[in-house]
Amino acid sequence: xxxxxxxxxxxxxxxxxxxxxxxxxxxxYTQQLDGMLDHFADIDNLQLADxxxxxxxxxxxxxxRADVEQPCLDRxxxxxxxxxxEQGRFRVPPSGGEDE
Amino acid sequence: xxxxxxxxxxxxNVASGAQSAVSVVEEHLQRIGQREEEVHAFNLVTSAExxxxxxxxxxxxxxxxxxxxxxxVPIALKDNMCTRGVPTTCSSKILEGWKPPxxxxxxxxxxxxxxxxxxxxxxxxxxxxxxxxxxxxGPTRNPLDTSRVPGGSSGGSAAxxxxxxxxxxxxxxxxxxxxxxxxxxxxxxxxxxxxxVSRYGLVAxxxxxxxxxxxxxxxxxxxxxxEVIAGHDPMDSTxxxxxxxxxxxxxxRGVEGMRIGRVADLPEGADADVLARLDAAFIALEKAGATxxxxxxxxxxxxxxxxxxxxxxxxxxxxxxxxxxxxGNRVAANDMNNxxxxxxxxxxxxxxxxxxxxxxxxxxxxxxxxxxxxALKVRRLISNDFAAAYANADVILTPTSPTVAFPFGAKxxxxxxxxxxxxxTIPTNLAGHPAMSVPFGTGQANMPVGVQILAPTLGEEAxxxxxxxxxxxx
Numbered sequence: 395x396x397x398x399x400x401x402x403x404x405x406x407x408x409x410x411x412x413x414x415x416x417x418x419x420x421x422x423y424t425q426q427l428d429g430m431l432d433h434f435a436d437i438d439n440l441q442l443a444d445x446x447x448x449x450x451x452x453x454x455x456x457x458x459r460a461d462v463e464q465p466c467l468d469r470x471x472x473x474x475x476x477x478x479x480e481q482g483r484f485r486v487p488p489s490g491g492e493d494e
Numbered sequence: 495x496x497x498x499x500x501x502x503x504x505x506x507n508v509a510s511g512a513q514s515a516v517s518v519v520e521e522h523l524q525r526i527g528q529r530e531e532e533v534h535a536f537n538l539v540t541s542a543e544x545x546x547x548x549x550x551x552x553x554x555x556x557x558x559x560x561x562x563x564x565x566x567v568p569i570a571l572k573d574n575m576c577t578r579g580v581p582t583t584c585s586s587k588i589l590e591g592w593k594p595p596x597x598x599x600x601x602x603x604x605x606x607x608x609x610x611x612x613x614x615x616x617x618x619x620x621x622x623x624x625x626x627x628x629x630x631x632g633p634t635r636n637p638l639d640t641s642r643v644p645g646g647s648s649g650g651s652a653a654x655x656x657x658x659x660x661x662x663x664x665x666x667x668x669x670x671x672x673x674x675x676x677x678x679x680x681x682x683x684x685x686x687x688x689x690x691v692s693r694y695g696l697v698a699x700x701x702x703x704x705x706x707x708x709x710x711x712x713x714x715x716x717x718x719x720x721e722v723i724a725g726h727d728p729m730d731s732t733x734x735x736x737x738x739x740x741x742x743x744x745x746x747r748g749v750e751g752m753r754i755g756r757v758a759d760l761p762e763g764a765d766a767d768v769l770a771r772l773d774a775a776f777i778a779l780e781k782a783g784a785t786x787x788x789x790x791x792x793x794x795x796x797x798x799x800x801x802x803x804x805x806x807x808x809x810x811x812x813x814x815x816x817x818x819x820x821x822g823n824r825v826a827a828n829d830m831n832n833x834x835x836x837x838x839x840x841x842x843x844x845x846x847x848x849x850x851x852x853x854x855x856x857x858x859x860x861x862x863x864x865x866x867x868x869a870l871k872v873r874r875l876i877s878n879d880f881a882a883a884y885a886n887a888d889v890i891l892t893p894t895s896p897t898v899a900f901p902f903g904a905k906x907x908x909x910x911x912x913x914x915x916x917x918x919t920i921p922t923n924l925a926g927h928p929a930m931s932v933p934f935g936t937g938q939a940n941m942p943v944g945v946q947i948l949a950p951t952l953g954e955e956a957x958x959x960x961x962x963x964x965x966x967x968x
Contacts, residue, residue, distance in 0.1 A: 412814075414838070426908075427848070436799055440868075440871075454732060477818055488828075
């Protein structure tokens with residue numbers, strides 16, 4: 395195994411991706427992801443300096459509509475699908491906790 | 495081709511009054527009743543709605559109305575397409591119980607064409623997988639041999655057609671998720687050109703790669719269904735601003751004078767039984783008047799790497815929306831960050847988490863250029879290779895899947911082994927081109943083998959012409 399990726403890297407990635415995973419899972423994912431990155435090393439030596447990146451199959455331009463009011467999804471119907479709603483809004487717990 | 499009725503014949507019979515839509519739907523619901531427990535193609539069977547809908551169609555036909563090109567055709571939808579008021583789960587616990595407030599554009603189009611929805615089909619969670627073993631609700635089994643997988647991620651849609659539960663179905667294809675299960679279940683599967691079919695209401699996995707397409711028993715049915723669902727949609731900003739192509743009319747025109755590309759540097763990995771069927775397909779097309787030409791696609795062997803960096807990167811961004819706030823399920827916590835992280839940890843399965851982490855890593859500061867950035871450049875190389883190849887060939891033929899349907903658990907220990915199932919299907923998605931799988935005989939254990947036809951952007955006409963010839967030679 396090449397150890398392209400450490401358990402600390404995976405723990406950081408999980409935190410960034412908002413996934414609360416156990417220490418045992420971190421170990422397992424580290425091994426699996428490291429194996430994948432090993433396989434993906436096949437493109438390491440390609441000469442790509444002059445190649446334009448391709449993000450989409452076709453050249454796209456933003457599609458914008460006129461800025462006028464239009465009918466939209468029903469507020470009650472949308473809120474009824476939310477885990478918690480109150481006074482016409484989505485309800486969430488406070489955001490005062492620890493962060494990055 | 496199987497013994498089940500085709501959509502083309504059902505629509506003809508129902509529209510002409512020779513057969514009622516109710517009797518057609520009952521016949522399919524009966525087969526569901528007989529084998530669904532064993533096959534598990536569906537997350538939800540909508541029997542009551544299907545019966546009601548069929549009765550309504552019969553009444554309208556009796557009044558002399560033209561109810562559309564798919565009159566009374568029973569159809570199954572992959573459970574990642576939004577259906578208003580009908581649960582749409584993506585085979586994930588995080589969306590279990592969610593009822594979308596709107597229909598996907600394809601759903602509205604099928605409804606307008608007179609189709610009858612019989613249910614929502616199982617998939618690998620969020621379409622991530624090649625065997626349907628990643629579903630949170632249990633795997634789908636291959637109707638031809640229930641000890642084997644149906645392929646994936648649209649395994650439920652492929653199995654539903656192969657088992658005669660629906661005449662046709664829709665799946666989505668991000669790296670082969672229509673074509674590979676079609677090959678493994680012995681049915682036709684089409685991934686149209688990127689942008690030909692609206693993605694509005696398709697739950698996003700990798701937005702620059704995802705495309706909706708049909709499964710069917712016959713090439714004519716696939717052409718018919720593609721015609722119905724294709725066309726510009728203002729609700730999808732990547733939708734091609736052109737009318738739907740005419741495909742049914744090109745079937746039967748033959749392949750006389752067409753140039754069929756054989757990939758001289760095809761990546762290794764396909765089994766001998768699969769390659770033998772590919773050789774037989776070339777011979778059949780040559781007999782029908784086509785010319786076989788050698789093409790080179792030197793960057794093809796890097797496609798797997800490019801795909802498994804690009805698709806997870808896009809997925810990590812797309813799946814950020816499942817945060818326990820607006821829809822889906824939530825794990826309660828005192829603090830918002832913990833609520834997000836606990837909800838996502840409980841709601842997503844193993845493979846989805848793995849891909850979110852891979853994608854997050856590939857996009858993170860310090861690694862973006864080495865992984866995601868580089869993968870986008872490899873994507874360009876692959877696209878350039880195809881452009882050069884299509885200067886000399888009208889279509890290209892490859893295997894669809896390197897193997898026939900494999901037994902359960904055969905590829906679940908190492909995720910990379912499963913990823914290699916997509917080696918021949920992925921390049922098309924990276925380029926945005928159309929491709930389809932057509933059943934062409936059998937291989938090991940008498941299981942079906944699919945031949946894949948690849949065509950350039952909006953090359954569906956040529957692709958379907960070749961498919962029709964292969965179907966009649968199979």
